[in-house]
Amino acid sequence: MRWLKWIVLFLVPLGIILSPVPAGLSPEAWRMFAVYSAAILGLILQPAGVSVVMLVVIAFGSFVVPMSSLLSGYGNSTVWLVFSAFLITQAFIDTGLGKRVAYWMIKLFGKSSLGLVYGQMITDLLLSPATPSNTARSGGIIYPIFKNVAMALGSDAGPTGRKIGSYITLAGYAISMSTSAVFLTACAPNILTAGIAADILKINVGWMQWFVYMSVPALLVCVAVPFIVYKLYPPEIKSIPNYKELAQQGLAELGPMTGKEKALLVLFLLAIIGWSTGSYTKLAATHVALLFFAGASILKLLDWQHVLANKGAWNTFMWYGAIMGFSGVLAKAKFFDWLAGVFGNTVSFDGINPVIILFALLVISVLVRYLFASMGAYVAAFMPVLFTVGMLAQVPPVPLFLLLAASSAYGCLTTHYGGAVGPVMFGTGYVAQKDWWTIGAIIAAFNVVVYMTVGMGFWKIIGLW
Structure with missing residues (x-):
């Protein structure tokens, strides 16, 4: 299984690199996206420790992207x-x-x-x-x-x-x-x-x-x-x-x-x-x-x-530095602007109340957490997509950021594996999985209601939207 994960980790970015560069995107940005995809897959699949995965991605990614770009995050x-x-x-x-x-x-x-x-x-x-x-x-x-x-x-x-x-x-x-x-x-x-x-x-x-x-x-x-x-x-x-x-x-x-x-x-x-x-x-x-x-x-x-x-500090430094560098290079290459344009050509938000769009994005951000066994992997993989969709829909950017940032933590409540502290407490055996998931989902829903009502109301009062 470990070798299968490594194979997937190499084949997906290789397939991206060998594919034609989409219109409106530079070859450099497309290659950087391939490296970024490998990093995200590594965080999700974890064929080895996350630090090892990032070093492997940097080592092989340097064949298609300048090493200085791949290491830029460590100066962030x-x-x-x-x-x-x-x-x-x-x-x-x-x-x-x-x-x-x-x-x-x-x-x-x-x-x-x-x-x-x-x-x-x-x-x-x-x-x-x-x-x-x-x-x-x-x-x-x-x-x-x-x-x-x-x-x-x-x-x-x-x-x-x-x-x-x-x-x-x-x-x-x-x-x-x-x-x-x-x-x-x-x-x-x-x-x-x-x-x-x-x-x-x-x-x-x-x-x-x-x-x-x-x-x-x-x-x-x-x-x-x-x-x-x-x-x-x-x-x-x-x-x-x-x-x-x-x-x-x-x-x-x-x-x-x-x-x-x-x-x-x-x-x-x-x-x-x-x-x-x-x-x-x-x-x-x-x-x-x-x-x-x-x-x-x-x-x-x-x-x-x-x-x-x-280990937590050093591991986090290694993978955070890599992800921040990759994300920063993609942003400078206008990749996320291009992605917003792609969404704009396929999805229309005309006539939809911005608050409804914010609510929909918030709900999606919570529901998708069942697919992620790491808060960091979720933020690195999915947050750019949600931000890009929100930018395309022209919703107020600060409330969008605050709603999704808060959900990155309380979204973990839906499962016992969504964040690293979950296995620590769940592993004690005090709470059955059914109770953990059920009550966790209720509290996550409570958070959604609070942030969409009290949060949005407060941010309206102080002029954030």
Whole structure:
């Protein structure tokens, strides 16, 4: 099967290269599209690790496209923003600050099962600006702590799961996909989506702009999700009388707050200030992230050996750099303009309300997620198509970008494999696949309604369309 995937990966771009160049497109753009197709197929089929696939694509793609073009993405500041933020996550793990915040939330909100999960949501939200890997944040830092609370209450995967563990697990996944939309740096594909939007839609949304635009609909979803899951999938345990003891035990194991934790907290707050005031200070988000990482490194808040072992960071750097480079070259070659022209000759949007078109594109963006086992693969493969169709239909570009960017995260709720954090939580065995898919689809539909009503209404008020 692996060899069959490699064969497909080579034959498809070869077929494109050997095909006649379509009218209106340069031979260089057509060859770049062949390389891009190979990269997308590699992300979807994954005959090997994504980094290996990208290196193979670059190696063979250099026979038809200049190597400088194929490697151009690694000089893109967006790629370095993602990479730096991934490494910052390591500091939260190494210092123990992420765990401490989770135990604080248990101590504050753990009186009831609903309150406990709200504490889980607040923890996820507080850590999200500096942790673009929701797998590391939700699955690696937060969920294990709250799962241990469930186990301490006698709720293990299996017959006792519905006591509280199943609720914590399913809600935790929905929370992760909700907080991922609040900040630009809360989820790595957000940054890729912003880069693609800059190439195709010619709009640039900074860190603070993203937060302001997303704040109302995304925070509303964050607040609603724990309660919705509570009603749809209620735990048997409603109150937790010994929650303070559980939290105190966890905090006791961590010991007093260390100087490194305090230093990381200060750096984190400074980074938030830096990201939120970028339009005034002229400091780019990447610059702030690199300064954050540099400060953490100087103060030894993270172990460099752990940085070297952070496979997620290095893998993401490799494939993000390649995809961003390929997409940028295609945009410069006017490929997406040509694609919009092709759609224009076959599809007519005359007389259709732009809001209806936005709604249709949003629904498509969610339904198509059943075909993708990676959020990054979905964004790289399908987001350019949706943006191009929206551009052709002349819908408001910023709402188009915001609607689709948010859906890249909550669209994962429809399955247990749509994002990397899904297998982490689903694999614990607390929730049956039928329940996971059913409730996930309901929450995804809730997101669509919120963003199309509250989101669009808010964006109308502030003049985005």
